[in-house]
Amino acid sequence: MSSAHPEDARARLADDTRLECRICWYLYDPAEGDDTQQIPPGTPFLGLPDHWRCPQCDAEPNAFLPAED
Numbered sequence: 001m002s003s004a005h006p007e008d009a010r011a012r013l014a015d016d017t018r019l020e021c022r023i024c025w026y027l028y029d030p031a032e033g034d035d036t037q038q039i040p041p042g043t044p045f046l047g048l049p050d051h052w053r054c055p056q057c058d059a060e061p062n063a064f065l066p067a068e069d
């Protein structure tokens with residue numbers, strides 16, 4: 001059983017929260033989705049498939065942090 005860290009920031013994400021890759025600074029915007037991986041616009045970060053990776057540097061989703069506005 002692999003439980004996430006209780007303090008995992010992703011647990012507090014809203015559906016429209018944008019996340020930034022902390023490795024390459026790619027910004028995932030739920031309003032835009034990710035057309036390189038067939039993610040339709042309107043897909044929240046938590047709705048991304050398990051195999052989704054940063055389209056720029058191939059980082060796993062846990063490398064992403066909520067972007068500050």
Ligand SMILES: [Zn+2]
Pocket residue numbers: 021022023024025026054055056057058059
């Ligand atoms: Zn990246």
